[in-house]
Amino acid sequence: MSKNLTSRAEDYSKWYNELVVKADLAESSAVRGCMVIKPYGYAIWEKMQAELDRMFKETGHQNAYFPLFVPKSLFEAEEKNAEGFAKECAVVTHYRLQNDPDNEGKLRVDPEAKLEEELVVRPTSEAIIWSTYKGWIQSYRDLPILINQWANVVRWEMRTRLFLRTAEFLWQEGHTAHATKDEAIIEAELMNNVYAEFAENFMAMPVIKGVKTESERFAGAVETYCIEALMQDGKALQAGTSHFLGQNFAKAFDVKFTNNEGKLDHVWATSWGVSTRLMGALIMTHSDDKGLVLPPNLAPFQVVIVPIYRNDEQFEAVSEKAESILKELKVLGVSCKFDKRTTHRPGAKFAQHELQGVPLRIAIGPKDLENNTVELARRDTLTKSIVEIKDISVTIKNLLIQIQEELFTKALDFRNEHVTEVDNFDDFKKVLKTKTGFISAFWDGSSETEQKIKELTKATIRCIPMNNKMEEGKCVYSGQKATQRVLFAKAY
């Protein structure tokens, strides 16, 4: 199986596409740009969901559900937001099919069933949610509203890639309403921090927290906070965003409240989201030419046991040992699968679990039973060792913690090696072509310069890091006065 995987050096993009399909994570569907998330891929997404959901609830948020459709008149209310998404909206215009009189057995759209007002399939839910919040908010006593939604959204992208950019994707979107500007800003920063914590502690993926420049901001936001990760090919990936929306949506939907001084004011807003795109980020942070590498905290099962045997008697003896290890691991909260399929040989099983990134593999054969050992193989380092079966569950539990940490450290080292300070545009271009990664360079703060650099190099400003050092310098492109370095990179 893994022999067929294109190597990363040969063609990173092809390697990614093949890996997603071969590891049974997802595949393209019959619908242009939409994917099918297969059970193994979905199980990883479920682990992400469970942890994020826990973190959201711990920070005081509740889940709710708002409609899939946004009437066009609501969609267009916040002009910048509407303008930003108009070009990629799937639009429902009819509500009925009928038999096609010219084509027996076929259906056609019933021309009589045209909607009076078209419905946009939500590309994001600010509009429908703020039109709802209007009915919920009268006084400061009704605030804050701290709501999250797990949902599907549709953005009609022209060029799509599994997980990274699909017409339909799954995500969560938080939408909060506050009495003061400060409270809303604190919320937006808090959720960006929650995303960073999740990325680092669960995905083992180091991220840089920052804010977007004006041109890269979410349509309708006053400030967009983000976490930026670095993929193995030196391209950046925006892994999560959290927006301070000011009073833009409250004004568009006329959402006012009486503050504690009895005065009317517009409500302050945030929104924040991460999506199945994180699956792409996870894959491109850790995986190798043999396939997927999963951090133990997100692996559908952390350990797999493969029995080695020649006859039924051996199988039974090995199985007994395997079952006892399973039990022990369960007690310690380690998820383990005993792969006792008779349809596959051990070699095929090894290859599959390697391709699918199971963090630890145990092989047990008759010799192991004699010696009271098992063979333990780490997926991340591809190292094998013979270990005593005594205390095996504790050994594994500790090893999983170690793997989780080492994956993070490895990714962090790679990222840190790929942040390059550059002081002139020739070096900028050279680093971008050869070393790749983030380029830390002075920028004069103008959208023109940003745009020009993008045209010339395809690199964009990924973010202005949080708590950035203010210093005097000259813009790497224009030579104009600059006050800080920002991070450039080519990006997904």
Next chain:
Amino acid sequence: MSKNLTSRAEDYSKWYNELVVKADLAESSAVRGCMVIKPYGYAIWEKMQAELDRMFKETGHQNAYFPLFVPKSLFEAEEKNAEGFAKECAVVTHYRLQNDPDNEGKLRVDPEAKLEEELVVRPTSEAIIWSTYKGWIQSYRDLPILINQWANVVRWEMRTRLFLRTAEFLWQEGHTAHATKDEAIIEAELMNNVYAEFAENFMAMPVIKGVKTESERFAGAVETYCIEALMQDGKALQAGTSHFLGQNFAKAFDVKFTNNEGKLDHVWATSWGVSTRLMGALIMTHSDDKGLVLPPNLAPFQVVIVPIYRNDEQFEAVSEKAESILKELKVLGVSCKFDKRTTHRPGAKFAQHELQGVPLRIAIGPKDLENNTVELARRDTLTKSIVEIKDISVTIKNLLIQIQEELFTKALDFRNEHVTEVDNFDDFKKVLKTKTGFISAFWDGSSETEQKIKELTKATIRCIPMNNKMEEGKCVYSGQKATQRVLFAKAY
């Protein structure tokens, strides 16, 4: 608050609509027929999801995700299914909006961005899933496929009601593929049993398991298993369905496999689903004129503590006691909320928690501290008692189990009292008008009779109960020979 609730006797339908909104479960949205599920309502749905998901996984199913859209050509492939849903399909015809040249600041559908093939917003996913399974199945070794999906679906209903019938709703849909007919039938029956267990043990809602008549079957199914519940107003509610689909979808999408004898055969299928409609069933099974009544197994919080105090000192003393009870309950796995809001008086809190159906309410005041007691109020029976604070957590834990059981028993008694054997059509009509509920009557087995009874009385055959007694009799309408009694009722 609850004073404003219309009584059930006055107008059951109005009572229901008011209750859903006033208890903060859901509300209508700006989109025709679509609802907003509010946090309190969504928290109940999450509890349902968690338990069902656990039961699905325990029976060997995995989750996955398939596209929201179904290309028209796939949708129409299974003719009966297509015919059944064609009249209620939302259809995406365009993928872009543009500025309206005649209307500044407004958008319009871009006529240039018409899709070559229209996309149906899934009303159910057999078509998209079976077109996918075609690529997954070659041999009997690829079977069974046991997949479930949590998703939103859209059926453009003309008359909608919160939870019971909405244009968009949330549900789960299982879609399984099997090598043999028997295995598929066993699967369909198994999942109907899972639904029955969930309904009875978690919703405390008794159900009758049965199969649908041909005219009431899911479009495209060979057999539809169902669970039918009885609401307080004597109307039946179909709470879940599980379909044996035969080889219909495999044939429509040309899904064949090589069986273990090396012969090609079409794959056998099932699908099964429950939806947010269960929320409506839950409400109409237990609630009363004061508001919602929730079974402890599905309550977002099972206990609420309301502090009674006149000054800060009293508040602190009461709070200390409350916090210690909270801790004890947490250890026992009981979810409890301490309602220490300073914006509401105890009376208002009592009314709110009553309206929202919190199973148990504890009130603690200074007198209770003196006496080492608390006031404990049951939502289901509306009874209050003064109980010793000693062992309060164990008392509560046991009481919650008791409440869960008593709610079920009460609903079961009501249901059993409302199954009436009837042997002539005059009695049939009379019972339907006066006593209501299920009518057990002989039916000649013909669709004509079924249709005629429906026209005359609005009652439909809810199901032919599983393991029904076969006996000789005369059809309650036609007088023709009949072999068994079936259950008729008016239904939601």
